Amino acid sequence: MSAVAPPWAMLAELTHSCPLHCSYCSNPVELIARDRELNTGQWVRVMEDAAAIGVVHAHLSGGEPLLRPDLTAIVAAAARAGVYTQLVTSGAGLTPARLAELAAAGLHSVQLSVQDATAAASDRIAGGRWFATKERAAALVREADLPLGLNVVLHRHNLDTVGEIIELGASWGAERVELANTQFYGWAMRNRDRLLPSRDQLRRAEETVRAWRERLAGRMELIWVVPDYFDGVAKPCMGGWGAISLTVAPDGRVLPCPGAYVLPGLAFPDVREHSLRWIWEESAAFNAYRGTAWMSGPCAGCARRDTDFGGCRCQAYALTGDAGRTDPACSLSPDHHLIQAIATGDRPGGDAGPVANRRMPRARSGHGGEGG
Amino acid sequence: MSAPPSPPGPGWRPRLRRAIVLRHDPVRDQDLLVMPERIVVLNEEAAAVVRLCDGERTVGDIVTELTGTWPAAPVAADVSGFLVRIRDEGWVG
Numbered sequence: 130m131s132a133v134a135p136p137w138a139m140l141a142e143l144t145h146s147c148p149l150h151c152s153y154c155s156n157p158v159e160l161i162a163r164d165r166e167l168n169t170g171q172w173v174r175v176m177e178d179a180a181a182i183g184v185v186h187a188h189l190s191g192g193e194p195l196l197r198p199d200l201t202a203i204v205a206a207a208a209r210a211g212v213y214t215q216l217v218t219s220g221a222g223l224t225p226a227r228l229a230e231l232a233a234a235g236l237h238s239v240q241l242s243v244q245d246a247t248a249a250a251s252d253r254i255a256g257g258r259w260f261a262t263k264e265r266a267a268a269l270v271r272e273a274d275l276p277l278g279l280n281v282v283l284h285r286h287n288l289d290t291v292g293e294i295i296e297l298g299a300s301w302g303a304e305r306v307e308l309a310n311t312q313f314y315g316w317a318m319r320n321r322d323r324l325l326p327s328r329d330q331l332r333r334a335e336e337t338v339r340a341w342r343e344r345l346a347g348r349m350e351l352i353w354v355v356p357d358y359f360d361g362v363a364k365p366c367m368g369g370w371g372a373i374s375l376t377v378a379p380d381g382r383v384l385p386c387p388g389a390y391v392l393p394g395l396a397f398p399d400v401r402e403h404s405l406r407w408i409w410e411e412s413a414a415f416n417a418y419r420g421t422a423w424m425s426g427p428c429a430g431c432a433r434r435d436t437d438f439g440g441c442r443c444q445a446y447a448l449t450g451d452a453g454r455t456d457p458a459c460s461l462s463p464d465h466h467l468i469q470a471i472a473t474g475d476r477p478g479g480d481a482g483p484v485a486n487r488r489m490p491r492a493r494s495g496h497g498g499e500g501g
Numbered sequence: 502m503s504a505p506p507s508p509p510g511p512g513w514r515p516r517l518r519r520a521i522v523l524r525h526d527p528v529r530d531q532d533l534l535v536m537p538e539r540i541v542v543l544n545e546e547a548a549a550v551v552r553l554c555d556g557e558r559t560v561g562d563i564v565t566e567l568t569g570t571w572p573a574a575p576v577a578a579d580v581s582g583f584l585v586r587i588r589d590e591g592w593v594g
């Protein structure tokens with residue numbers, strides 16, 4: 130084994146197309162068009178190469194991965210290579226036949242995105258009438274005896290109904306509900322002022338989740354992904370740059386994190402030009418912020434540098450223009466006032482201005498991101 | 502996925518839950534338990550127990566089989582304790 134520890138997980142963004150239009154989507158604002166996507170053979174090779182360098186888990190995401198007609202072939206390739214697959218979907222396009230085919234090909238589990246607890250609220254966020262589709266998709270997954278997880282991105286407009294969202298998960302038979310406070314990248318960053326909750330809202334939601342967690346112990350797992358802007362602590366983004374996970378973009382570029390598209394000065398290597406092993410171990414992009422040697426400022430001398438890796442590079446860049454600075458979410462960062470000003474509501478824009486629901490370039494509509 | 506409240510009797514036939522995969526990882530040369538959102542690295546003993554959780558063997562069968570493998574260890578107590586722990590995690594039922 131080389132000096133670089135192998136990756137555990139791969140986020141495969143199979144397409145950025147999506148019929149939904151969530152304003153919190155973490156896909157890059159420059160969505161990748163369908164004619165630039167990898168073909169079936171290229172994805173099959175990505176799965177084989179990923180397994181060979183140690184990837185155990187593949188999250189098949191997007192956009193909406195069900196829009197790939199060859200999804201079954203991609204799942205089968207992963208299964209053959211011994212990679213555990215989880216489909217991350219909005220539910221749009223999940224028919225009984227499609228699910229049966231995917232399960233037969235070796236799909237292991239399904240994570241379904243839900244926007245809110247009721248059809249009206251959920252459809253408003255998704256930018257279309259999708260709630261009933263999601264409910265049907267959840268039932269299909271349970272009937273197929275696959276484990277079902279729900280993934281809910283939280284923000285100002287649904288945090289107050291987090292209790293109802295949890296009940297919905299229980300009634301749909303989910304084994305796990307992931308409550309992920311919005312991370313401000315991509316489309317979500319563009320819509321930040323409309324999505325950012327108040328501190329009070331967050332506190333109430335957190336209490337609700339705590340109470341439900343006790344009530345549901347042993348029956349349903351609740352995961353609370355903490356919000357970024359409020360607690361003065363930097364999160365170990367992706368478990369560290371190039372430490373645990375890699376993201377393959379629809380067009381074959383490989384990134385350490387799905388938020389990294391916008392980082393300047395990093396040429397993200399392409400699976401069509403380089404082996405995944407070289408990309409993971411040797412490429413400049415994956416080594417740029419790996420470990421702690423790149424650090425300066427407060428991180429370099431900080432006791433937490435091996436725990437949180439200086440926080441998120443994408444957030445440092447988004448807020449300071451320099452991806453190499455300490456994450457402003459950290460209270461030790463000289464830029465922390467930037468986050469504080471935003472979190473306390475001292476921000477221009479406020480509720481004014483339209484939400485930019487994500488759209489594909491040209492005629493295609495779409496979405497993507499960890500929302501799935 | 503709620504766990505039965507009482508300690509399992511000797512007739513319990515533990516079975517790995519359907520979506521959980523036990524596999525050897527050739528890259529790391531380790532045994533892994535892989536689940537939808539989690540990967541657990543098992544030591545050799547734990548992997549040997551989980552490998553026998555096929556829904557056919559009783560706890561007694563598993564203990565008997567492993568006693569041959571590790572004659573010096575207190576296999577019965579260790580195995581039952583481990584099985585209860587992983588049952589409470591929801592990994593076997």
Ligand code: SF4
Binds near residue numbers: 431435437439459461
């Ligand atoms: S200074 Fe850097 S390493 Fe220390 S806690 Fe803040 S982000 Fe983490």
Ligand code: SF4
Binds near residue numbers: 149151487496498500
């Ligand atoms: S990919 Fe983006 S737009 Fe589509 S469902 Fe997920 S979060 Fe929403």
